[in-house]
Amino acid sequence: MNSCACNARFSAGRAIEAQRILSRRLSLxxxxxxxxxxxxxxxxxxxxxGVDVGVGAAVLIDSSTLETLGCSLHIAPVCVPYIPGLLAFRELQVMAPAASALAPHADVILVDGHGIAHPRGFGIASHVGVVLGKPSVGVAKRRLVGEIAVLGGEKVVVSRGAPVAVVIDRPGGPIYVSPGHMIDLKTAVYVVKPLLKHRLPEPTRLADLLGRIARNGLKRQATLGKEWIEGCVVRASGCARSLALRLEGLGFSVEVW
DNA sequence: GCGACAG
DNA sequence: ATCTTGTCGC
Structure with a gap:
């Protein structure tokens, strides 16, 4: 049974068309x-x-010290299904609101998923970059398109005859780094490497951790109060200087600085 | 028609 | 991504 809180239903055809149109704004x-x-x-x-609730998480990191500078969460019902190649239409529902306040302070945005290593060269990282007007990089744990090849001793993913991602082997498995928007493959790798402490780069790893902690709280029917949110942030990154909470319709989002 | 298929 | 028991290893 597919419980959905929306009125209109998702159209894969229109989503694909939207990707084709938005991709014309792509810059590398x-x-x-x-x-x-x-x-x-x-x-x-x-x-x-009975309803699918999405938890979007964003964590701002200082690239040189790996210190957490700020966090944000956005929780809301999500009714768009996951379809390979159309991930952005599901995740952006909660990801974009969570990112909006912190994005202006970021030099680059790292997204869980692919950038141009995508069937239409416009994965979720590219989508985020274009929508927010920021440089972005995709960091995925599994391949979506292309074949693995070795160029100059470097493992890459080749799709449509061009290298679209670099494969970095990490303890726990490989990660696929691909340009999202306003960045090239070489620079994307240059930006990601200093952020590697565990398998995933710190910004994405901590966002995943923060979101997971918040989600676990939701499942326990926890009180969605200030202390609860603060607990999520402290447990995820150890930072919680000040906090702002605002209600947005059925969902809500919080920001911690 | 068959296999592949981010999170 | 999420669900889900026991199990292997530090």
Missing amino acids: KWPGGEARRALGLDASYARVE
């Missing part, structure tokens, strides 16, 4: 300067009283 040119602050984005889900 790095604006220049250093990537001092990186924002990591991730989404997790839970079934609450």
